[in-house]
Amino acid sequence: MEYWTARKTGDWRPGELPPGWPEATGDSDLSPADSLELAGLEPGRELRSTGGLTSVRLHSAAASHLAQHSDGSRSEMNDGPQTRYRVRGGNPLQGTVFVQGAKNAALKMIAASLLAEKGRTVLRNVPVIEDVRRAVELAQALGAVVKFHEAERTLVVDASELTSSVLPAEIARRFRASVLFVPALLHRLGEATIEGVGGCNLGSRNLDFHYRGFARLGAIVDEQEDKIHIKAGKLQGAHLYLDTPSHTGTENLIMAASLAPGTTIIDNCALEPEVLDVIAFLSKMGADISGGGTGFVTVRGVSQLTATEHTVMPDRIDAGVLAMAAAITGGELNLVGASLADFGVVRWKLEQMGVDFTPKGAVLQVRRERTLRPINVITSPYPGFATDLQSPIMALSCLADGTSYIRETIFDGRYGLVGELNKMGAKVEVDSGNVVIVHGPSTLKGTKVVAHDLRTGIALILAGLSAEGETVVAPGYLIDRGHAAVAERLTTLGADITAEESG
Ligand code: EPU
Numbered sequence: 279m280e281y282w283t284a285r286k287t288g289d290w291r292p293g294e295l296p297p298g299w300p301e302a303t304g305d306s307d308l309s310p311a312d313s314l315e316l317a318g319l320e321p322g323r324e325l326r327s328t329g330g331l332t333s334v335r336l337h338s339a340a341a342s343h344l345a346q347h348s349d350g351s352r353s354e355m356n357d358g359p360q361t362r363y364r365v366r367g368g369n370p371l372q373g374t375v376f377v378q379g380a381k382n383a384a385l386k387m388i389a390a391s392l393l394a395e396k397g398r399t400v401l402r403n404v405p406v407i408e409d410v411r412r413a414v415e416l417a418q419a420l421g422a423v424v425k426f427h428e429a430e431r432t433l434v435v436d437a438s439e440l441t442s443s444v445l446p447a448e449i450a451r452r453f454r455a456s457v458l459f460v461p462a463l464l465h466r467l468g469e470a471t472i473e474g475v476g477g478c479n480l481g482s483r484n485l486d487f488h489y490r491g492f493a494r495l496g497a498i499v500d501e502q503e504d505k506i507h508i509k510a511g512k513l514q515g516a517h518l519y520l521d522t523p524s525h526t527g528t529e530n531l532i533m534a535a536s537l538a539p540g541t542t543i544i545d546n547c548a549l550e551p552e553v554l555d556v557i558a559f560l561s562k563m564g565a566d567i568s569g570g571g572t573g574f575v576t577v578r579g580v581s582q583l584t585a586t587e588h589t590v591m592p593d594r595i596d597a598g599v600l601a602m603a604a605a606i607t608g609g610e611l612n613l614v615g616a617s618l619a620d621f622g623v624v625r626w627k628l629e630q631m632g633v634d635f636t637p638k639g640a641v642l643q644v645r646r647e648r649t650l651r652p653i654n655v656i657t658s659p660y661p662g663f664a665t666d667l668q669s670p671i672m673a674l675s676c677l678a679d680g681t682s683y684i685r686e687t688i689f690d691g692r693y694g695l696v697g698e699l700n701k702m703g704a705k706v707e708v709d710s711g712n713v714v715i716v717h718g719p720s721t722l723k724g725t726k727v728v729a730h731d732l733r734t735g736i737a738l739i740l741a742g743l744s745a746e747g748e749t750v751v752a753p754g755y756l757i758d759r760g761h762a763a764v765a766e767r768l769t770t771l772g773a774d775i776t777a778e779e780s781g
Pocket residue numbers: 307308313316381382383385455483484485486487488522523524525526527550665666688689690732733760
């Protein structure tokens with residue numbers, strides 16, 4: 279029975295998925311088959327780069343492993359302390375809040391700091407989140423001396439001695455950004471082994487652009503049943519390209535090229551502000567990089583990089599979530615550290631919905647007094663609408679007066695929120711064209727919901743802030759991977775939210 283028929287006949291009750299609706303699909307990336315096709319790879323085929331000296335080898339066993347675990351990355355990343363968030367909605371948020379440092383810049387900088395053979399790197403404004411703690415553990419496992427002064431949000435890294443080229447399974451398996459440590463290991467130790475990932479990395483987790491880039495720079499990439507081994511006598515500048523402007527792929531290949539003799543050109547690079555911040559950091563270390571923000575980056579290899587000091591840019595996704603917290607509760611917030619310019623299309627979409635932004639010097643005031651209007655959102659690489667804010671705006675659009683349309687184009691199946699919002703009484707469906715249709719306005723009602731991933735989780739916190747009664751969001755660990763001190767920061771703004779052990 280179709281949703282609208284079910285509604286009319288009374289067979290559907292708010293809080294349930296209407297009969298015949300697809301189950302929420304979670305946050306998997308491209309299907310393994312799609313990914314291999316995208317990469318131009320077939321299972322069992324060895325890819326040779328220029329001169330036949332380097333290769334990427336995919337084993338058919340690994341490929342079949344992919345088929346079994348197309349959403350493996352999500353379940354692996356659930357590992358962590360058993361926490362949950364309890365939110366009692368209804369309070370308009372008011373006050374001043376600090377935007378955290380950018381997760382998706384800081385993680386890359388921690389890895390890049392291992393490129394420096396001498397001295398200590400100091401990173402400021404590092405977000406106190408679980409992903410940063412995992413990156414610190416990984417750097418320590420490789421032999422770097424790393425101290426995260428959490429109260430000061432400052433990280434000090436001394437990578438003068440690297441003692442291991444192995445990215446151990448217990449961390450690499452649950453932390454996708456592990457691949458960012460490969461360039462430092464190749465330059466410092468001549469090889470890197472990523473344990474516990476096997477097929478998932480080249481397929482469903484989609485890191486093929488990284489491995490193909492390393493191969494074009496002269497590395498030999500060998501994927502085995504449960505690990506990937508990469509070896510490089512000496513990397514050499516080359517002409518690289520990305521099939522699509524991968525955010526981390528751009529940063530990783532720039533890092534790999536920065537110490538490779540000769541000139542590397544990378545076509546079709548990502549334009550995200552975090553990429554520019556990572557380039558700024560590498561440039562301070564002595565790297566010779568030009569073309570950041572143009573889509574075509576040139577890296578001239580230097581002989582060494584030196585430790586430096588850098589302040590991580592503010593997190594535009596955290597800022598966007600806080601802006602939406604003001605919007606969904608009909609409140610008014612002053613965001614310290616939010617850059618409206620970094621919002622890209624997100625700013626215009628929120629304004630269309632009825633959210634007011636007023637820069638007050640270095641503080642951004644966000645306010646929503648009017649009735650929320652429905653919205654049409656298509657995610658795309660920066661400066662398009664950020665995929666990481668797709669779930670939060672879906673939650674917000676449930677309150678809008680009319681029908682909203684949301685289309686995800688970066689990650690396949692990043693619609694895990696749909697089913698959870700319906701549990702809360704929203705009317706959200708995914709149509710046959712994979713477009714999410716949100717039939718607003720709904721009065722959300724608190725219930726137990728599942729954070730399928732980081733951004734689904736924070737979107738459910740937003741939904742809970744506006745819902746009647748109590749919303750329980752678990753696992754909290756996934757939210758803590760990317761957003762710092764969620765309960766503490768929202769509580770100071772008047773929210774009724776607590777974090778607790780799940781028991
Ligand atoms: N892709 C491939 N092969 C690759 C790399 C990417 O097929 O080798 C595909 C991906 O599967 C995806 C698309 O290309 O479909 C875009 O992926 P991209 O590489 O740009 O994403 P990412 O670098 O892995 C970063 C952020 C994500 C954010 C995306 C898009 C980090 C650590 N992660 O991922 O952040 O969604 O860029 O902006 O920087 C998050 O913070 O919640 C998060 C998922």
